[in-house]
Amino acid sequence: MALPPWNIISANPIKDSKEYFELSLHLKTVMSVFDQVKEIVVAKIGASPDTVEADTRLNEDLGLDDLDTVELIFAIEQNFQIEITDEETQKFRTVGDIVDCVVAKAKK
Secondary structure, three states, rough: OOOOOOOOOOOOOOOOOOHHHHHHHHHHHHHHHHHHHHHHHHHHHHOOOOOOOOOOEEEOOOOOOOHHHHHHHHHHHHHOOOOHHHHHHHHHOEEHHHHHHHHHHHHH
């Protein structure tokens, strides 16, 4: 299995327990967001849960057209109570791109 694009790989060793805790918390957040996004993708477009990974491409692998994408993003916005701009939506190529956006907005 390929590593998800949102994996955090650091060349620098973790310095202390606070840094470890923050990294651990971030990874748990990312995985939680991924699981929720995956559930929405499966429910909205009927994809098999086995086929939805971080590197799953929205158009090529899932066959989403523009309307499908708008409906998917709307469901994600409602679930996470965030707003995703049209400019952000146009940059989404994979499920991982959506996860990255939701995690970034959750930090704000």
